[in-house]
Amino acid sequence: MTEKLDKLNNRKDWMSPEERVEFYLNNQKKIELNLDEFEIVKNENYWNQREMRLVSYRDFENTFTHWYCKHLVHLPKIRNLRVLPFYRTYKDLHSLMNFFHPFDRLGMDEVFKDSKYPLFYGEAGKTGHVQVIRKSRRSDDATSIIYNFRTLRLTLPCHVALKADNPWQKKADHVIWRGATTGQEQRVKLVDKYFDKYDIGFASVKQKPQLKGFKRNKVSIKDQLKYKFIISLEGNDVASNLRWILASNSVPIMKKPYWQSWIMEEKLKPNVHYLELNEDLSNLEEILSWAAINDDYCNEIAQNGKNYMSQFLVEKNDLPVQKLLLEEFTKRVSYIN
Known part of the structure; x- marks a missing residue:
């Protein structure tokens, strides 16, 4: 199916990876993530406590969660399970699966594996001015960063x-x-x-x-x-x-x-x-x-x-954009207390 799409569609009308990444990053050349503010917003309500995480790929590498996301969560009989004994909610797993893809499929340098990323697994929840990485943002949101989360539901x-x-x-x-x-x-x-x-x-x-x-x-x-x-x-x-x-x-x-x-x-x-x-x-x-x-x-x-x-x-077009986005985020972010 991907090959068919690749042949039938006109690539000259597609946006470049660089243009897309700037859109996802909200055109922010410098990103200052205040860790104290991140914790305050995270603890504002029940859902933020569940769905805001500061994580790295290294945190999960070679863990059961990583293996589960890589090999099982996408399977038809597994992907709609909403409660698992070892994890809080299926949204976390769906989002982590997408987060892992550039690392697992394309490979990324060690510095990016060690980098911390402020992930938000939720949907319409409010995260203030904290530069979280989430699946969607409002048109008037000037700080949030978009990533390709929840593809099993949306794509x-x-x-x-x-x-x-x-x-x-x-x-x-x-x-x-x-x-x-x-x-x-x-x-x-x-x-x-x-x-x-x-x-x-x-x-x-x-x-x-x-x-x-x-x-x-x-x-x-x-x-x-x-x-x-x-x-x-x-x-x-x-x-x-x-x-x-x-x-x-x-x-x-x-x-x-x-x-x-x-x-x-x-x-x-x-x-x-x-x-x-x-x-x-x-x-x-x-x-x-x-x-x-x-x-x-x-x-x-x-x-x-x-x-x-x-x-x-077309995965061979889209997956490198995800990788570039995570790399650019790492290069632009600084963490302050």
Whole structure:
């Protein structure tokens, strides 16, 4: 699958590793990590205590945790286990697996193996102005650093989509959205507004049982890809379905992204990579009416998104960026008390 992506997509539209690393580092040429402040923020609440860690590769090298992350955590019957007897939470393992990849697969100099990295395993948790390394940050966050964490949840579905997808011409001229009730109220607003008009609804309402009237049947990625248009909405942080929609022959319909992650959402352009919803979500009907008479243009948008996303899915292109990011962080960081 990686070889197919490598051949089909236009590399000249991909960003250079150096450009990407500057984005992930928040364009910070010097990084001063105050260890006292790190400890204060870490102890502010229960989740930070669990999810903020100052670690090095050397801390884990040749340990059972390292072996487990390297050989087992990615396996289908293992990766969704949320509680393990020797570890606090599955998110830690998923993130550590990604942290280990550049060291294990590409090799890194001893200085980087010994370096300490301030990892944050969580999602939308607040870490103040501490320069933690996390999977996503808000658009107004000027300090946090992005790393390619949680790929089993966010990136693995892209490969499912690539295998299950249909050509644009064979897709239905309709829109679909399924999601959880997590995160911002915009999801509730979307479902309330369009539940009776389109195939839009909650797949699960466990967190907000009062919304059970807006629940619809769950739809697999394969079946969602039968539609030309798929809505993507942020929840606790990034929209988890955006990556696999971009990797497919369908078009994402979404608001301008507020959260940024490894795929650099702010680099996506409306009418180039996606069709843009208004802030109040009021223009969905207008978008679909326009799309109905601009089918070829929408097909082009889908292909632009697929090309954009492929730079993150071709491992021989993406893994060196992860390595360069950790190296640059080490070179730029200084630790103060």
